[in-house]
Amino acid sequence: MTDIFRTRLQEKQLKVTPQRVAIYEAICKLNNHPTAENIIDYIRKNHPNISVATVYKVLDCLTENNLIKKVKTERDIMRYDAMMHSHHHLYCSDTDRIEDYEDENLDKLITNYFRKKKIKNFNIKEIKLQISGKFKSKKNKFEI
Amino acid sequence: MTDIFRTRLQEKQLKVTPQRVAIYEAICKLNNHPTAENIIDYIRKNHPNISVATVYKVLDCLTENNLIKKVKTERDIMRYDAMMHSHHHLYCSDTDRIEDYEDENLDKLITNYFRKKKIKNFNIKEIKLQISGKFKSKKNKFEI
DNA sequence: TTCTTAAAGGAGAATTATTATCTTTGCCTA
DNA sequence: TAGGCAAAGATAATAATTCTCCTTTAAGAA
Numbered sequence: 001m002t003d004i005f006r007t008r009l010q011e012k013q014l015k016v017t018p019q020r021v022a023i024y025e026a027i028c029k030l031n032n033h034p035t036a037e038n039i040i041d042y043i044r045k046n047h048p049n050i051s052v053a054t055v056y057k058v059l060d061c062l063t064e065n066n067l068i069k070k071v072k073t074e075r076d077i078m079r080y081d082a083m084m085h086s087h088h089h090l091y092c093s094d095t096d097r098i099e100d101y102e103d104e105n106l107d108k109l110i111t112n113y114f115r116k117k118k119i120k121n122f123n124i125k126e127i128k129l130q131i132s133g134k135f136k137s138k139k140n141k142f143e144i
Numbered sequence: 145m146t147d148i149f150r151t152r153l154q155e156k157q158l159k160v161t162p163q164r165v166a167i168y169e170a171i172c173k174l175n176n177h178p179t180a181e182n183i184i185d186y187i188r189k190n191h192p193n194i195s196v197a198t199v200y201k202v203l204d205c206l207t208e209n210n211l212i213k214k215v216k217t218e219r220d221i222m223r224y225d226a227m228m229h230s231h232h233h234l235y236c237s238d239t240d241r242i243e244d245y246e247d248e249n250l251d252k253l254i255t256n257y258f259r260k261k262k263i264k265n266f267n268i269k270e271i272k273l274q275i276s277g278k279f280k281s282k283k284n285k286f287e288i
Numbered sequence: 289t290t291c292t293t294a295a296a297g298g299a300g301a302a303t304t305a306t307t308a309t310c311t312t313t314g315c316c317t318a
Numbered sequence: 319t320a321g322g323c324a325a326a327g328a329t330a331a332t333a334a335t336t337c338t339c340c341t342t343t344a345a346g347a348a
Contacts, residue, residue: 015295015344036334051298056335058296072216077334090266101263109257110273113250122234122243125277129254133269159315159324180305195327200306202325220335221305 001028005067012065022047023058024067024082033071033079033098071098088129097135145172149211156209166191167202168211168226177215177223177242217242232273241279 005024006016026042040055062068071079073096088101149168150160170186184199206212215223217240232245
């Protein structure tokens with residue numbers, strides 16, 4: 001898991017530093033789309049001296065290099081996601097909980113639809129669904 | 145247009161003030177999902193003394209009362225939209241431009257899909273598509 | 289292994305969108 | 319005209335993020 005991450009850093013001529021690895025691992029472990037603050041809290045357990053500025057810089061760097069993604073909700077704090085292939089989100093605005101949702105059949109349906117119907121004045125690169133509603137059960141222990 | 149807005153304010157027992165009307169009109173005119181700052185700049189032409197705090201308070205108030213919507217992009221400034229019925233967004237991350245997209249057939253297709261297939265552990269309330277890509281032409285004069 | 293150096297990390301100040309606090313205004317009703 | 323109240327205005331406060339400046343480190347070359 002982190003080996004792939006290390007390789008991807010090297011491919012991009014980015015240095016493999018303990019901070020970058022720790023931040024990437026944190027996002028994977030904290031799998032409910034953590035905020036920068038969540039990540040800092042988590043990392044400081046094993047890595048007490050990491051700087052807030054470093055975390056933000058690493059998050060920006062990884063985002064720019066397509067190793068993680070930014071996730072937005074209705075609230076104004078940025079959150080991060082280590083899942084890089086295209087996927088959708090289930091979102092509950094009451095609790096600000098986000099879960100990933102993957103559905104190949106749905107993707108095919110939508111892709112087919114837009115293969116026939118073009119949008120005037122726009123070239124589509126990616127389509128993501130924000131599915132809002134309510135979760136029926138509680139979060140698991142790793143989530144925030 | 146603003147008459148409907150005035151009526152909706154009254155229905156909710158909210159006072160119809162010049163500031164509220166001006167802010168609502170600004171969001172309608174500036175139809176590229178303006179930020180609070182865009183709104184303030186626009187309003188100050190005719191209404192030079194309006195306070196920043198008032199604008200934020202009115203935006204919150206209108207959002208809570210379902211008269212406008214908050215919109216987020218990958219950047220971290222909140223933006224606002226006067227279109228209240230459910231619709232999708234075309235988004236270009238290079239320029240941060242957003243356009244509304246409505247498509248009844250697409251909505252039917254997706255609604256039907258989820259009528260058959262339920263998502264485990266989740267009750268769907270609303271589905272919105274974020275369609276990312278690039279616009280082929282320039283914005284019109286009212287946009288930012 | 290040591291050297292070199294550009295890249296990355298650390299600390300804390302600065303920035304900026306937004307929110308909170310407190311005062312004033314304007315309108316309705318008595 | 320006075321009292322009550324919602325909303326506006328001014329400004330301070332907050333908090334997430336970015337910047338500045340300096341130090342340290344990873345990784346390739348010698």
